Amino acid sequence: MAIFxxxxxxxHPIDDSSPMAGLSPExxxxxxxxxxxxxTGFDETFAQTVHARSSYRADELVYGARFVSMxxxxxxxxxxxxxxxxxxxxxxxxxSGDAES
Numbered sequence: 001m002a003i004f005x006x007x008x009x010x011x012h013p014i015d016d017s018s019p020m021a022g023l024s025p026e027x028x029x030x031x032x033x034x035x036x037x038x039x040t041g042f043d044e045t046f047a048q049t050v051h052a053r054s055s056y057r058a059d060e061l062v063y064g065a066r067f068v069s070m071x072x073x074x075x076x077x078x079x080x081x082x083x084x085x086x087x088x089x090x091x092x093x094x095x096s097g098d099a100e101s
């Protein structure tokens with residue numbers, strides 16, 4: 001993707017090939033797991049490569065949740081906007097190994 005016109009969510013599916021497969025939240029916390037996220041992109045305005053780095057500890061993860069959509073579509077004028085007040089809001093959702101799914 002050449003540009004990021006809206007907000008994006010990066011996802012690491014936890015399947016049999018994932019290094020996190022079979023680990024419980026308690027096991028991740030007991031092992032003091034930490035996740036490093038490194039992103040590289042290109043800013044066309046300044047014609048420069050940009051980098052972003054974040055680190056997340058196991059106790060900062062939210063299990064069985066997904067982000068609330070930040071997008072709002074105005075039916076009157078057809079404009080799409082992003083409500084940044086929702087950036088940290090999550091909804092409960094079943095995990096793919098749960099009986100409810």
